[in-house]
Amino acid sequence: MCLTDKDLTQNPSHFEETDEIVTHRDMSWDDYRELIRGMRFFDPHIHMVSRTTDDYEAMRDAGIVGLIEPAFWVGQPRTGLSTFKDYYSSLVGWERFRSSQFGIKHYCTIGLNSREANNEPLAEQVMEILPLYLYKEGVVGVGEIGFDDQTAAEEKYYRLQLELAKKAKLPVQIHTPHRDKKKGTERSMAIALEHGLDPSWVIVDHNNEETVKSVLDQGFWAAFTIYPFTKMGNERMVKVVEHYGPNQIMVNSAADWGISDPLAIPKTAALMKMRGIADETIRLVTYQNAIDAFAKSGQIDVSDFENGLNVDQSEKFNGNTILRGGQQPRAAKDSLVIR
Numbered sequence: 001m002c003l004t005d006k007d008l009t010q011n012p013s014h015f016e017e018t019d020e021i022v023t024h025r026d027m028s029w030d031d032y033r034e035l036i037r038g039m040r041f042f043d044p045h046i047h048m049v050s051r052t053t054d055d056y057e058a059m060r061d062a063g064i065v066g067l068i069e070p071a072f073w074v075g076q077p078r079t080g081l082s083t084f085k086d087y088y089s090s091l092v093g094w095e096r097f098r099s100s101q102f103g104i105k106h107y108c109t110i111g112l113n114s115r116e117a118n119n120e121p122l123a124e125q126v127m128e129i130l131p132l133y134l135y136k137e138g139v140v141g142v143g144e145i146g147f148d149d150q151t152a153a154e155e156k157y158y159r160l161q162l163e164l165a166k167k168a169k170l171p172v173q174i175h176t177p178h179r180d181k182k183k184g185t186e187r188s189m190a191i192a193l194e195h196g197l198d199p200s201w202v203i204v205d206h207n208n209e210e211t212v213k214s215v216l217d218q219g220f221w222a223a224f225t226i227y228p229f230t231k232m233g234n235e236r237m238v239k240v241v242e243h244y245g246p247n248q249i250m251v252n253s254a255a256d257w258g259i260s261d262p263l264a265i266p267k268t269a270a271l272m273k274m275r276g277i278a279d280e281t282i283r284l285v286t287y288q289n290a291i292d293a294f295a296k297s298g299q300i301d302v303s304d305f306e307n308g309l310n311v312d313q314s315e316k317f318n319g320n321t322i323l324r325g326g327q328q329p330r331a332a333k334d335s336l337v338i339r
Helices: 005-011 019-025 029-036 053-061 081-092 092-100 120-134 152-168 180-192 212-217 234-244 264-274 277-297
Strands: 041-042 064-070 105-110 137-148 172-175 202-205 219-226 250-251
Touching: 019 234, 029 264, 041 264, 041 277, 053 064, 064 137, 064 277, 081 092, 081 105, 092 105, 105 152, 105 202, 120 137, 120 152, 137 152, 137 180, 137 202, 137 277, 152 172, 152 180, 172 180, 180 202, 180 212, 212 219, 212 234, 219 277, 234 250, 234 264, 250 264, 264 277
Parallel strands: 041 064, 064 105, 105 137, 137 172, 172 202, 202 219, 219 250
Antiparallel strands: none
């Protein structure tokens, strides 16, 4: 069944109901993991500060070899500049180390998120320290920035950070709003163009069927977040890829403190495989496109991670290790007994 742009826009949940799809919905990880064994994945938007070590192990086992962690709102407002400093430092420090200890290369984007841009006195202070972090190793972009409630303050700090990105020669990672998404997405792109940004340096995130065509037509990268209930399901994502192809499209998980899934990318890849999508298309939207977009930062070298990292879990960061109380590296997860 071939869907038109109108079909996708007017009925985003439209996914041809077949016995095959119903069966897929009932499949477990053990049922589909063989389909993607040997594939590599790169998650360009995942908030690992919200995830556990079990998540890191499961991600590596599923083929995720690299990721980007954007700076974001962590669930409650920060109350002072020092909390931003500590958070940004963790993204370029401890979390980068923790990820490496599970064999996954960690990068991040740094920015003042749209929600906290509305606290203008604090936002002014944050803007002063952002350049201290944008030039650190592993920072591959300014993000995630953009709109939430689409206020004047959000626009002010979005514009200021676009200028920081231009000066630092870094890609921009845009957060599109949950409410009135189409308007917010168009506004975000228009402002980026007004500031003279090359669309190929801008990743527009959290797209859906209503926004994707305009994003692609204007030359921006279209990122899709596979996130239960609020953004995109992977059945819908498969349909988008079938309709638009792989060019300028990437998939991510976000996987923040809400109900989310850090294995969203390998699960989406498996569903694409089941639907007969070509391996090269799957590789582009779940691995290569994200790398190409963010490699413009000059910070990503695939040789660092594509064949795996050398892991020594006895290593320490500021005297701290991921091991506790005499733990041995890499516990066996298929055993009933936890020693």
